[in-house]
Amino acid sequence: MLREFREARKILIIPNDRVGGLFIGAPFYKVIRHFYPQAQIDLLVEEGKVSIARQIPFIDSILSAPQDMSVRSSAFKKIAGDLRLRSFDLCFCLGLDCSFKLTQLCGASGARLRVGFQRRGLRPFNIEVVPEEGTAYEGERYLRLLRIFGLSCNSEVRWTLAQDKVQKLSARVFNEEFAGGMIVAIDLTSGESEGLGKRQLEHIIGGLIERGAQALLFFSLADRKQVIYLKECYGRQVIPFEQDDMAATAALLGECAALISCNTDLLHLGLALEIPVVGIFDDDPRRWIPPQRRFAHEIEVSKVRQAGGARIMEGLEIALQGKKENA
Incomplete structure (x- = not known):
């Protein structure tokens, strides 16, 4: 055999x-x-x-x-x-x-x-x-x-994206006034548990606006009502993008300064692209986050919506600092 x-x-x-x-x-x-x-x-x-x-x-x-x-x-x-x-x-x-x-x-x-x-x-x-x-x-x-089975070698993987597609999507999606500015991605999808709640999102987006950043909202069909509400509240400070093409999603995510997400496919795509990530987990994050990933900050709670907005924003600062130190 x-x-x-x-x-x-x-x-x-x-x-x-x-x-x-x-x-x-x-x-x-x-x-x-x-x-x-x-x-x-x-x-x-x-x-x-x-x-x-x-x-x-x-x-x-x-x-x-x-x-x-x-x-x-x-x-x-x-x-x-x-x-x-x-x-x-x-x-x-x-x-x-x-x-x-x-x-x-x-x-x-x-x-x-x-x-x-x-x-x-x-x-x-x-x-x-x-x-x-x-x-x-x-x-x-x-x-x-x-x-x-005796199969072992260097298994490190670095994901790269086609830059022509990245540039075309960026020009189409991002506001001109924020060209070169800080954009933080927020995943509205729920993965295998509940997604981020209204109060959490308000705190996160408000905190991003205070620091002069813009929020890129990745959403699915089930999140449309939430997206409409956030767009009405924050206008051009938020950019909605529907996740119906993973390659396009990856191209935009790679242009972001960081990602805030529950345990979703987008979270793991962010880890693969090596961007700073704040992951909110209702189970043990050690199973899902590679050890010694300094630019990933995990928040473990019994329910996703128990994670306070202030704690999430603190996690964002930690993840961004970890990326700087890892550069």
């Missing part, structure tokens, strides 16, 4: 579909490419993340699946059939608690070797890795999995 593992020529990677899974897995993809330079490496992601996934340099092909697909749907059967036709030698399913549908897709992929973390009551893998107990950064768990 180890020989088959080493000689794999067609590899499928299925990132965790919990928040940030695509970005947290980037060092894993890099290690796989290093040890399989001639292999065909495919990545299976949700349809809404295809545009940003295409910017990952270690991957040959991006495959997609609907976000709301169930294992009994015709879409699931079609994707499973398409995967089997590709005759994968090796499939990795990342995440200790990814969705049931991903584990089943791995099992139905037809790959000769299917590697994943052991899941109680599920048997989709023929190589199961028992996760270590305790809290550890999610990305480090993936790299430990590879070290079991």
Whole structure:
């Protein structure tokens, strides 16, 4: 079996579909490419993340699946059939608690070797890795999995964006009066818990205006009412941008001085782009934030809306200072 593992020529990677899974897995993809330079490496992601996934340099092909697909749907059967036709030698399913549908897709992929973390009551893998107990950064768990098979190398990843797209979007979205000024991104989406509340946003945006900064509001369809209210209150001091294209979102986020966010995909994109981040968590942030990331400030609360606006703004100053010291 180890020989088959080493000689794999067609590899499928299925990132965790919990928040940030695509970005947290980037060092894993890099290690796989290093040890399989001639292999065909495919990545299976949700349809809404295809545009940003295409910017990952270690991957040959991006495959997609609907976000709301169930294992009994015709879409699931079609994707499973398409995967089997590709005759994968090796499939990795990342995440200790990814969705049931991903584990089943791995099992139905037809790959000769299917590697994943052991899941109680599920048997989709023929190589199961028992996760270590305790809290550890999610990305480090993936790299430990590879070290079991003797795969270890420099896994540091730096994300870069196409500057022509960045410049075009910046010119279209940002107000001319704020050209070169400080812009702080705020993620209004909720991720896996509730998002930031009205009072928190008022405190944050008010604090940004006091320091001469402007707020870039990333939102989804569900946040439209909140965006309308904030736009009516603050006018040109806030810039709404709907997150319907992850590549465009990344381009704008990379132009911001910092990001304030709950545990969302945007938070992990900000970490990948190495911009100062204030992350508000209602679970242990050690699982989601890489250790020793000085320009990331975590606020852990039992409920997201318990984080006071003043505490969030203090966290912003800490994250900005950490970035300066890390420069």
